[in-house]
Amino acid sequence: MKEDRVGKTRVLVFIDWYLPGYKAGGPIRSLANLIESLKEDLKFSLVTRDTDYLESSPYPDLESNKWIEQGDESFHYLSSGDLNYSTVKNLLLRGDYEVVYLNSMFSYFFSFLPLWILNGSATDIVLAPRGMLAKGALSIKPLKKRVYLYVCKLFGLVANIRFQATSEQEVHDIKAVFGSESQIMLAPNIPAAVPETNNHLDTKAVGSVKLISVARIAPEKNLLYALNVLSKVKGKVHFDIYGVVYSEEYWNSCKEVIDTIPENITVVVHDGVPQTELFELLQESHYLLMPSRSENFGHIIWESLACGCPVIISDQTPWLNLEEKNIGFDISLKSEAKFVATIESCIDMGREEYTLKSDSAYNFAKTYAANSKSIQLSRELFTQIRGNS
Template structure:
């Protein structure tokens, strides 16, 4: 039962109504929606979306705003984010715990921990959600800067006495490796969306395949790898690409491959897609493809299966055993493996492909109805809050 003392102060760079940051925003929003009846969430975030400079329209700044799910959100303008502002918010209430999303954001990850250490306010327990940022593939992006930061943070004792959240056992091991063996780590898997309806898929004709990619266009999402694999497929393939362009040079490399495609491969670029339109987009395709170099969870993978669409993903995500359940394939990032997998699915006729549609829908429902992730989050917050009581 929620009490007046169960106040969780959350720091996150981008929150609702934003969506362009992808997984971290969705992970936090799903957590709040699932546990908002038991804990009072107060969220501090930017008043802009990821990679955007225009503030959200009709949303006041620098005050608590109540959203439809019941959480209170404080939207900070770009020029109003400072160490002093963050400290004032931290000292404005008797928080039960502070929940920090990620590690590398100066304003929303470092400042709360820095204030906690500098002011001696060590009695308020802090949870840091690693959000996949300590995986080798994630550290490999801007590696030198991240290694310097992690080393400095440990020398300064920034994470001393801080709790961590991992979403799977492998991430728990990464936290102990990169942060240290003494921090308590709670394993609380990401909470999937509860329901996602989609139209019937287009007819599946043997020798053709309609694929969809929904991910930001950046090296870690590996769109270029997918495009290069498509260059050598024998089937007729259409790929729809949705996502914000995070790395312009990387996108130029993608365009060079697209412009050289043979006649049997066609690509349509659609740009950013709003979450409400994802089921519609999935409904027009046979499969989701995501050759990611690493995923902490992969909400779009869960959403695809909830919509009854099988997935073709790399083996660098938590989604394993997909082929056994006929919900898709998780395969190594080797070009020939991907070419063969795409040609395999393209070679199925309508009846053969229905097996994979049913398998994906069943796997999606199992994930959606699994009470484990919500239970683990609840147990984490209750355990950490008990340190403050």
């Protein structure tokens, strides 16, 4: 195995959107946490777009279409005009890497083209589907995804690659699509650092609750479901929505519910929020409300718990049995009435009971981070490559 001059394995990373962007949510956070945690062991070179998710203007103060050195890492921000087959091929043919790391299942430029160009080569490839093979995710634009996966199988594009699964459920999802013989390594997402102390607000009066949603506004995040639940809730609710509109049609349906929601429910809509501002917002809210159709990891769920903010979520995420841990609620999407009853119980909750939940959420996150083997397993994902396992 070739290595750079200081003995680090070199990893060439492809991802549609990356820092300083934030609007693509979880995948950016997953990769940023991984690079920060492993930069002493691995040398990363990263290729991405020069715009944020759903934006057309390039990042200010960043040069496009050239390698930028930041410490021991290198970044190449591609403009829309330079995002093509020839550019991707030239970046791959440089050959100054041991592993190619792809961070999407369905990205044409940042997954399909690298797989196509490197097909049949001896290059070690790691692909992180980022939850895109989950049943709920595959139900969004299913025909297009079925055709894409068929082409991948037909030409053997994933026959000799290693998949990164971040949960046992994702192991199952990958096997369900590509077969039980797929090469899969379980390497959970590396969580963000937990604050040193629980600085969550300690005011919770009986009769009201402050909820927050931080997610892109798209069908899989299920904001419309949350709004329909709230329209049936008795009691005073303040609901802050932070997110980038991915589907205008879906957002219009949400706005129709907001426009007719009962007066006891106050809904305030905000733009998306960068990571640097997120913890403060979570610390000022009583509960995260996010009944997602599916989550690969659910960074916002983890970050909410780390801020001492319990969660009200669906049972379609890795975060389960929350009520018995006293850190929130995971509820079946088939039981809208239970969502309603749960929120009403949170409205009726007093300060003492709520503070216990907040402390439990924070302590759970702290213990989880301390016991996580995600850094070790992520390191092995790149160092135990073909011929070196």
